[in-house]
Amino acid sequence: xxxxxxxxxxxxxxxxxxxxxxxxxxxxxxxxxxxxxxxxxxxxxxxxxxxxxxxxxxxxxxxxxxxxxxx
Numbered sequence: 001x002x003x004x005x006x007x008x009x010x011x012x013x014x015x016x017x018x019x020x021x022x023x024x025x026x027x028x029x030x031x032x033x034x035x036x037x038x039x040x041x042x043x044x045x046x047x048x049x050x051x052x053x054x055x056x057x058x059x060x061x062x063x064x065x066x067x068x069x070x071x
Contacts, residue, residue: 003047010055 002015016024024030032040052060 005047005051005054007054010051010059012051 001017001020003012004015005012020030
């Protein structure tokens, strides 16, 4: 899978390789092993950091509520 960010607004497309599409079509999911998930998480943190550099100030100021942020 590849992430392609639009540098102008910070949006992103996720492209899947043919073998990934085949697995998703057959099984309905992708299995991420513990080691893969560790590396993927590290890459994802870098990607998210890069995305935030390209977001507009309006988008940067959006706050996402989670169970942890609700009072």
